[in-house]
Amino acid sequence: MEKDLKKQIEVACQGTEDILVKDELVKMLGISIKENKPLKVKLGLDPTAPDIHLGHTVVLNKLRQFQDMGHKAVLIIGDYTARIGDPSGRSTLRPKLDPEVIDKNAETYMKQAFKILDSEKTEVVKNSEWLQPLQLADILNLTSRFTVARMLERDDFKKRFNGNISIAIMEFLYPIMQAYDSVAINSDIELGGTDQRFNLLVGRELQKDLGQRQQIAITMPLLVGLDGVSKMSKSLGNYIGVTEKPDEIFGKVMSIPDSLIIGYYRLLTRLPKTEIDSIEKQITTQGENPVFAKRNLAKIIIGILYDKQQAEDAEQHFDIIFKEKKIPDEIPEFCISGEDITEGRMSIVNLLVKSGLAESNADAKRQIIQGAIKANDVKITDINLIFNTQGLKGMIIQKGKRFFRKINIQ
């Protein structure tokens, strides 16, 4: 266990958005060191989707840092809360999920979370374990401790309320259930994104009400997505999944706006603060081209999710395609089937649509007109072009800089 209190505090606070309450955290860490008693650090994950992305890893990274300092990570699989759906940051009620789907999601979630976490030092529990057996009387008891006014203090509820958008009563139950999780495991610290702030605080209140020591709530900033505008989310498509291929991750990191680089360092790399500060200084005041920092960032992220070697490979791959503008060696294959061929011929437009490079015939034509399409590295300008299918075997069709298809005939 890390014995240096100062260091512990620094690591604990690094990159956080908010700590409620910081003084208490300092005290708590001090006691923990003195008594050589690790703290229970809680993180709840609702398995509402099968995959996690870098946005989720922000908080996982923080948990990992606590693990590395010798504390105990308690990962709560919100299999029961997932049925309600966290209303945080939402403007509409979440769709309900089937328990089977939730279980399945939970499985892949775990696997992916352990790309970040140290599985040896993690306790995993499902909250159905204690939420399922609750009787109505228990629930009434819990709900009686909170008021509607208190619920409406929460920003997103308030916004919905004021903005004439519906709030299901059930949604009020979500924070209470999450709070009850904290009570059930008697947590010392709970981690979450900024959108979790309210939920984490309700946990504190409930613990106090039930005579437990209040947990410290640590919130992490939400990771901005690849578009540089909205938070990273699957539904917006601006995300990097942790199971994506290294090449893909590298490319996607390279596509973030330069303004996001430092934020990504802080939230995704676990590098010491001083190091990140110096990178920031190099870019902002010493005129260093951000591309280097960005490449390095991409490699670090891949290194965490895979390993160093694969990170190097991904970088090389990127250079081959985008600096030397060569064609990558792994290209998705597209197999032409008989019905697409008329009298041994197939039009370029049809080929683009069928291979998924274009969304519609109109889109295919547009792309050709804009000069985006190449066949075997030769630009195509004629939207009426028709191929003899024999000649298509092994042909490489390219759209723009980064979409390729290798043609095959069955």
Next chain:
RNA sequence: GGAGGAGUGCCCGAGUGGUCAAAGGGAGCAGACUGUAAAUCUGCCGGUGUAAGCCUACAUAGGUUCAAAUCCUUUCUCCUCCA
């Protein structure tokens, strides 16, 4: 239960009888530029068609009209106020 407001393209949002496939922004795609899939600039951005055009689309179903996202009615959904 009563009174009133709202529902527009992937998202936000303008539009209140024709000039609307619908302003603007965001996202997306492409081109130029670049040591970046960054920034910036330019173009595209419902389908079909070489094109004229045709089809589909402004919650839903009908109606008025030469003509409707825009007017009327039905249904659905959401909200506000009153009780």
